[in-house]
Amino acid sequence: MKTEWPLWEIFIRGQHGLSHRHVGSLHAPDAEMAIKNARDVYTRRNEGVSIWVVEAAAITASSPSDKGPMYEPSESKVYRHPSFYDIPDDVGAM
Amino acid sequence: MYAQMVKSTGTGVKSREEMSPEEAAFQARIDAGEKIEPKDWMPEGYRKTLIRQIGQHAHSEIVGQLPEGNWITRAPTLERKAILLAKVQDEAGHGLYLYCAAETLGVSRDEMTEMLLDGRMKYSSIFNYPTLTWADMGAVGWLVDGAAIMNQVPLQRTSFGPYSRAMIRVCKEESFHQRQGFDIMMKMAKGNAQQKAMAQDALNRFWYPALMMFGPSDKDSVHSAQSMAWRIKMNTNDELRQKFVDQTVPQAEFLGLSVPDENLKWNEEKGGYDFSEPDWEEFFEVIKGNGPCNTDRLAARNKAWDDGAWVREGLMAHAEKKRARKMAAE
Ligand SMILES: [Fe+2]
Ligand SMILES: [Fe+2]
Numbered sequence: 084m085k086t087e088w089p090l091w092e093i094f095i096r097g098q099h100g101l102s103h104r105h106v107g108s109l110h111a112p113d114a115e116m117a118i119k120n121a122r123d124v125y126t127r128r129n130e131g132v133s134i135w136v137v138e139a140a141a142i143t144a145s146s147p148s149d150k151g152p153m154y155e156p157s158e159s160k161v162y163r164h165p166s167f168y169d170i171p172d173d174v175g176a177m
Numbered sequence: 178m179y180a181q182m183v184k185s186t187g188t189g190v191k192s193r194e195e196m197s198p199e200e201a202a203f204q205a206r207i208d209a210g211e212k213i214e215p216k217d218w219m220p221e222g223y224r225k226t227l228i229r230q231i232g233q234h235a236h237s238e239i240v241g242q243l244p245e246g247n248w249i250t251r252a253p254t255l256e257r258k259a260i261l262l263a264k265v266q267d268e269a270g271h272g273l274y275l276y277c278a279a280e281t282l283g284v285s286r287d288e289m290t291e292m293l294l295d296g297r298m299k300y301s302s303i304f305n306y307p308t309l310t311w312a313d314m315g316a317v318g319w320l321v322d323g324a325a326i327m328n329q330v331p332l333q334r335t336s337f338g339p340y341s342r343a344m345i346r347v348c349k350e351e352s353f354h355q356r357q358g359f360d361i362m363m364k365m366a367k368g369n370a371q372q373k374a375m376a377q378d379a380l381n382r383f384w385y386p387a388l389m390m391f392g393p394s395d396k397d398s399v400h401s402a403q404s405m406a407w408r409i410k411m412n413t414n415d416e417l418r419q420k421f422v423d424q425t426v427p428q429a430e431f432l433g434l435s436v437p438d439e440n441l442k443w444n445e446e447k448g449g450y451d452f453s454e455p456d457w458e459e460f461f462e463v464i465k466g467n468g469p470c471n472t473d474r475l476a477a478r479n480k481a482w483d484d485g486a487w488v489r490e491g492l493m494a495h496a497e498k499k500r501a502r503k504m505a506a507e
Contacts, residue, residue: 086493087287090280107343108277110286113496124270127263128350147217 090139091117093124095131103135114138179301179325180233181392181464183410185226185403207408212338215281223407226400227337228284229298230409235275236293236300240474242268244308245317253311260357261314267354271347278339294479302460303390305468306382312365312372316379318358320387320425326351327421328391331411340409359428366432373433380429381437385455391418393457423449 088110094103106125111117117136125131145153161167170177193201199218206213213219242265249265252258276286292298303321308314329351332344365376391414395401404410429436440453462468 086490087285088489088493090277107274107346108280109273112492113499116492116496123266124273127266127270144216147214 088112091121091136092139092142093117093121094135094137095121095125096133097131098129103133106130108139111136179237179328179390180230181299181301181390183226183230183233183400183404185222185400185407189399190402190406204406207336207406211336212341213336214338222403223409224282226404226407227340227409228279228282230404231275231279231282231340231343232284232289232292232298233300235272235279235289236298237304238268238272238275240293240300240304240478241321243474243477244304244306244470245314247308248311248314251311252314257361264318264354264357267350271350274343274346275340278337278343281339290482294475294482296466296475299464300474301390302463302468303386304474305463305470306386307470309382310375310379312361312375312379313383315358315361315365315376316383318354318356319362319428320358320380320383321390322351322354322358323425324387324390324421326355327417327424334408334411336408362432362434366434376432377434380434384437385459388418388421388452388455389457389460389463391415391421393460419449422452426450 089112090108091111091114092108093106095106096103109117109120109124111120114136118134121134121136126134157163191200193204196204200220203213203219203223213223245261245265245268249258249261252261276289279289280286289298293300303324308317326348329344329348333341333348335341335344362376362379365372367373368376393414395414401410401413405413426436426441438453440451442451443449444451463471466472
């Protein structure tokens with residue numbers, strides 16, 4: 084019988100109050116086991132204080148070929164950055 | 178190395194003129210230092226070579242647990258036992274990070290496992306040598322993990338994103354491995370005459386197999402040239418071997434042990450040691466399956482896989498039943 088366990092993507096929140104970050108993946112029969120395995124595989128040295136597991140099949144990813152249409156429009160919008168505006172030094176901190 | 182003699186397409190590196198537009202764009206991205214991610218376009222040869230290389234690397238981490246696992250129950254103190262256990266557990270983790278990286282290229286974990294178990298895929302020659310005494314735990318950490326680090330540090334910059342990220346994790350954990358090995362060697366080498374003799378014996382037996390880990394000279398290999406153009410191999414085998422010898426010889430001197438090589442001599446001109454090549458005939462025999470422990474290692478992996486089948490199946494069946502019950506309740 085072929086029974087490869089499904090693949091789970093693992094996200095871990097480090098010690099420093101940051102967002103959960105993708106650290107890798109692993110196989111497990113269910114979410115509960117995925118969390119147990121993630122603890123052994125990805126937090127052997129205190130790397131985290133919280134674990135999320137998501138079945139890899141449930142993730143929808145943008146496609147690399149859409150890179151142009153997806154991200155180029157924002158390249159021309161320099162006015163979205165504070166450095167676009169010249170504020171005189173006299174105004175003080177802003 | 179942990180991946181020795183990985184064959185690529187075998188046709189050598191194409192010139193820009195010979196490349197298709199996709200291939201040329203791909204090579205330009207690599208030359209610019211960009212990372213290639215799993216869903217990006219890549220030449221079939223790049224994908225296949227990487228599956229072989231990462232797969233071999235992963236298998237080496239997993240099979241590499243066996244020679245050290247051999248001594249966990251017989252470690253001389255509880256502290257040494259806990260350390261060795263943690264080290265071997267790390268190696269299991271390294272195998273898992275690497276299998277996941279290979280899986281992003283479209284090969285399944287079970288396929289890779291089956292290819293290891295029936296001999297279609299290889300693992301590093303070094304793990305086909307036996308660990309006969311406790312001093313071997315020192316020699317393995319010091320020399321084998323030391324040689325692995327030589328190879329893995331540059332691979333952190335490899336072009337394939339998932340492989341590079343796996344290598345970064347692995348490298349963070351490796352230096353503990355080498356240090357705990359050297360720590361054992363220091364204890365033995367500064368111990369009584371018998372302990373010192375054991376340390377020397379371990380060095381004698383592991384020196385040449387450690388040099389073999391880098392693989393035979395590949396300065397004329399078409400496979401290596403292609404892999405280097407793709408940045409999935411960062412240095413030639415000879416470069417890494419030389420670096421390893423230059424780093425390790427002073428450490429042996431520190432221990433008061435002698436490297437088993439009459440021709441070992443500092444060469445001022447090249448700024449490195451001259452040293453004897455290992456016996457490459459022996460290396461090819463080990464790769465072919467005729468090393469001292471090949472049969473035992475594969476038998477142990479096959480047994481673990483077969484004996485674990487009911488657990489894998491049982492847990493999956495349980496998970497499916499739970500899911501069905503939950504669906505029915507909703
Ligand atoms: Fe490792
Ligand atoms: Fe290691």
